[in-house]
Amino acid sequence: MxxxxxxxxxxxxxxxxxxxxxxxxxxxxxxxxxxxxxxxxxxxxxxxxxxxxxxxxxxxxxxxxxxxxxxxxxxxxxxxxxxxxxxxxxxxxxxxxxxxxxxxxxxxxxxxxxxxxxxxxxxxxxxxxxxxxxxxxxxxxxxxxxxxxxxxxxxxxxxxxxxxxxxxxxxxxxxxxxxxxxxxxxxxxxxxxxxxxxxxxxxxxxxxxxxxxxxxxxxxxxxxxxxxxxxxxxxNEEWCHDKRVSVLRRFHEEIYSTYMTVLCGDQQILQKIKPMWDWLEDEIGHKAWKAIHKATTLRKYESAVADALS
Ligand SMILES: Cc1cc2nc3c(=O)[nH]c(=O)nc-3n(C[C@H](O)[C@H](O)[C@H](O)COP(=O)(O)O)c2cc1C
CATH class of the missing domain: 3.20.20.70 (Aldolase class I)
Structure with missing residues (x-):
């Protein structure tokens, strides 16, 4: 180091x-x-x-x-x-x-x-x-x-x-x-x-x-x-996958709650939050990644994220 x-x-x-x-x-x-x-x-x-x-x-x-x-x-x-x-x-x-x-x-x-x-x-x-x-x-x-x-x-x-x-x-x-x-x-x-x-x-x-x-x-x-x-x-500590996903959950929650506060309407919020997943396919797997990108409402999005980070 x-x-x-x-x-x-x-x-x-x-x-x-x-x-x-x-x-x-x-x-x-x-x-x-x-x-x-x-x-x-x-x-x-x-x-x-x-x-x-x-x-x-x-x-x-x-x-x-x-x-x-x-x-x-x-x-x-x-x-x-x-x-x-x-x-x-x-x-x-x-x-x-x-x-x-x-x-x-x-x-x-x-x-x-x-x-x-x-x-x-x-x-x-x-x-x-x-x-x-x-x-x-x-x-x-x-x-x-x-x-x-x-x-x-x-x-x-x-x-x-x-x-x-x-x-x-x-x-x-x-x-x-x-x-x-x-x-x-x-x-x-x-x-x-x-x-x-x-x-x-x-x-x-x-x-x-x-x-x-x-x-x-x-x-x-x-x-x-x-x-x-x-x-x-x-x-000087390499994180295991479980730890990375668990902290990613908090990271997402924080960004998502900011957008929920400052933006309004499903489409506006989805448009801002979805890009955060663009580079995370390897972390969460292709199926979960695709489900997040396909979500058309906040309800579907939240369910896809919960599955991805479970
Ligand atoms: C989607 C995207 C947006 C970027 N926006 C900027 C920018 O606003 N200003 C800038 O100097 N570079 C920008 N870059 C370049 C990055 O800062 C960086 O130089 C480039 O991605 C190479 O570094 P990396 O391999 O670590 O990503 C952007 C790159 C990408 C992929």
Whole structure:
């Protein structure tokens, strides 16, 4: 066991306020939660998105809002709005592979030297009191696109850079490029966080030993399929299936009761709660997983969940 940091990755549609609150209260084990990206819509940030990005956890685990932008103007609107709302650390999304975002120069589409130079200068002159970090991919179509960008990022006093060593064209599948990750690590003085396909306690431990120096990690889908993953690593105790399912029952109850309080109507609630099961098929079995997804009313849903976790 070492003292590497473990971050919970941003996952749009999954790691919202309710998930983060329940996760921190029931499992924890992570050093920070990164929110799904927020963006500018019709010239400003929607209040709902802002509410999702600014969260003070009773557990004290920091929640770091993430922004996605395609121009200096969008960047300033987002940073001003978040700072006015109390954010002290903002994460820059330079990796989203979603074509509608990339097409508008956002996410992986923002990996453009001219834009990053402008952002660097704004951060240094306008926001010198705030903390920034970045999360990026290697590029859109080529795994060399990060090279000119990293030279610029090296000039900004970032807290860290998280690298997901895939290109946007791969979306979320295919090999992560660990050779290039090592090259990236050697090319920057920033603290580098590894992100990609960490699914088990041994994966977390392995990342440190693969690279010459211990790197911090960010876990996304691994925490959706095994919410206890970071805690298991931290406490040096691998949980058996029975324990995982029993705690999952409490985790679900907490998220479900939040949605029951803030949303109304079966369909609205089902639409929000069902995604929590998307990555849990291995944990509960295919039949139970299918029954949950097929449920059309809360009564049927509750019965399917009770069967799945019995
Ligand atoms: C459904 C989904 C939504 C995501 N949303 C975001 C997001 O809002 N911001 C971001 O930087 N990355 C987002 N990602 C990427 C993840 O944060 C992470 O980089 C990627 O899943 C690889 O890590 P993993 O293998 O640990 O999941 C998303 C990924 C998925 C699958």
């Amino acid at each position: 070492d003292d590497k940091l473990i971050y919970a990755a941003p996952l749009q549609g999954y790691t919202d306020v309710a998930w983060r609150l329940a996760h921190a209260g029931i499992y924890g084990g992570v050093d920070a939660y990164f929110t799904p990206f927020i963006r500018v819509e019709k010239g400003s940030v929607r209040q709902r998105d802002l509410n999702n990005a600014i969260q003070n956890m009773p557990s004290g685990i920091p929640v770091i809002p993430q922004i996605i932008f395609g121009s200096r103007d969008e960047f300033i609107i987002l940073a001003d709005t978040l700072i006015d709302a109390g954010a002290t650390h903002i994460n820059l999304n330079l990796g989203c592979p979603f074509p509608p975002q990339v097409k508008h120069g956002r996410g992986a589409g923002a990996l453009r030297a001219a834009l990053i130079e402008e952002i660097a200068s704004i951060i240094i002159t306008r926001y010198s009191f705030a903390v920034f970090s970045a999360k990026l991919r290697l590029g859109i179509n080529s795994s060399d696109e990060w090279r000119p960008i990293l030279n610029i990022l090296n000039t900004i006093p970032l807290d860290h850079i998280t690298l997901h060593p895939r290109i946007a064209a791969q979306q979320y599948v295919g090999e992560c490029n660990s050779e290039i990750f090592d090259e990236f690590l050697a090319s920057t003085s920033h603290r580098v966080v590894y992100n990609g396909d960490i699914r088990s306690v041994s994966d977390i431990a392995r990342i440190g030993s693969v690279h010459n120096i211990s790197v911090d990690v960010m876990v996304g889908r691994g925490l959706l399929s095994r919410p206890s993953l970071a805690l298991e690593y931290r406490s």
